[in-house]
Amino acid sequence: MKQVSVIGVPMDLGAGRRGVDMGPSAIRYARLHEELSTLGYVVNDVGDVDVPVVETLKTNGGEPGGLHHLGAIREACSALAERLGLLAPDAFPVVLGGDHSISIGSVSGLSARGRTGLIWIDAHADFNTPETSPSGNIHGMPLAALVGLGDPQLTGIAGPAPKVRAGDVVLIGVRSVDPGERELLRRAGVVVYTMKEVDKMGIPTIAANAVAQMQGLERVHVSFDADVLDPTVAPGVGTPVAGGLSYREAHLLMELLADAGIVTSLDLVEVNPILDERNRTARIVVELAASLLGKKIL
Numbered sequence: 001m002k003q004v005s006v007i008g009v010p011m012d013l014g015a016g017r018r019g020v021d022m023g024p025s026a027i028r029y030a031r032l033h034e035e036l037s038t039l040g041y042v043v044n045d046v047g048d049v050d051v052p053v054v055e056t057l058k059t060n061g062g063e064p065g066g067l068h069h070l071g072a073i074r075e076a077c078s079a080l081a082e083r084l085g086l087l088a089p090d091a092f093p094v095v096l097g098g099d100h101s102i103s104i105g106s107v108s109g110l111s112a113r114g115r116t117g118l119i120w121i122d123a124h125a126d127f128n129t130p131e132t133s134p135s136g137n138i139h140g141m142p143l144a145a146l147v148g149l150g151d152p153q154l155t156g157i158a159g160p161a162p163k164v165r166a167g168d169v170v171l172i173g174v175r176s177v178d179p180g181e182r183e184l185l186r187r188a189g190v191v192v193y194t195m196k197e198v199d200k201m202g203i204p205t206i207a208a209n210a211v212a213q214m215q216g217l218e219r220v221h222v223s224f225d226a227d228v229l230d231p232t233v234a235p236g237v238g239t240p241v242a243g244g245l246s247y248r249e250a251h252l253l254m255e256l257l258a259d260a261g262i263v264t265s266l267d268l269v270e271v272n273p274i275l276d277e278r279n280r281t282a283r284i285v286v287e288l289a290a291s292l293l294g295k296k297i298l
Contacts, residue, residue, distance in 0.1 A: 008048035013069040014101030014139035017238035019274035024096035026282035077105030081158035084109035097269030099139040108158035114218030122225040132180025173228035207256035223267040236276025254291035
């Protein structure tokens with residue numbers, strides 16, 4: 001039986017809106033463990049990384065460079081990377097966020113095991129640097145940090161930058177990009193499928209292209225942000241953007257990635273129970289995780 005190792009990162013320090021620190025609890029409460037157990041996995045929950053709540057921090061948010069809570073986020077991501085390094089090599093890690101800045105820790109920790117492809121499923125590009133960010137919120141910067149762009153305190157977590165090569169990254173579902181991010185993405189050569197491409201090409205073609213791009217890589221990590229879903233489907237997110245993936249488009253993407261058998265680890269981030277409706281968004285995220293890990297209709 002295959003093993004899934006679950007680890008939570010209850011952090012909202014990287015976001016401009018409070019509440020996603022409760023995401024790991026909401027996802028667990030939505031029966032993540034039971035869903036994966038029915039698929040034949042042994043689920044090992046190793047608990048949560050310790051993350052301070054904002055009220056305990058001495059700074060009021062702003063730190064040198066204009067980045068909010070940089071030191072605390074770096075410490076949490078470093079701890080996450082270290083914890084992931086202790087997992088059994090054959091385990092499938094599922095990291096529960098928290099805001100998307102936690103992925104600096106998850107991908108940094110997991111990429112130490114070998115060259116890693118990254119499928120970033122998100123309404124936002126998350127490709128800002130301190131120079132381009134309109135807000136200073138680090139949850140808008142993790143992907144840039146992982147390819148080596150941005151503050152050295154982020155790019156250097158768990159080893160030298162970059163953690164992934166820009167050519168080993170694909171973004172899917174993007175529909176909100178800051179002007180500075182647009183230029184950085186072009187210069188880096190990252191493959192991006194916006195919602196325009198989803199509408200024109202369809203999920204099957206995009207999934208096939210992503211799988212082809214990942215061929216030959218030792219590991220493939222999926223980082224799934226709940227706000228990639230249309231807000232009518234998943235209301236419990238802090239930065240909703242209209243016009244996202246439908247329920248079936250998201251499931252089809254996960255099912256096709258599962259069929260390809262290439263994914264070795266997963267983030268589930270940005271679920272905000274404060275803004276949700278009876279834990280609806282967490283339940284949908286659990287269903288999508290089950291599809292990625294092999295749940296089939298027949």
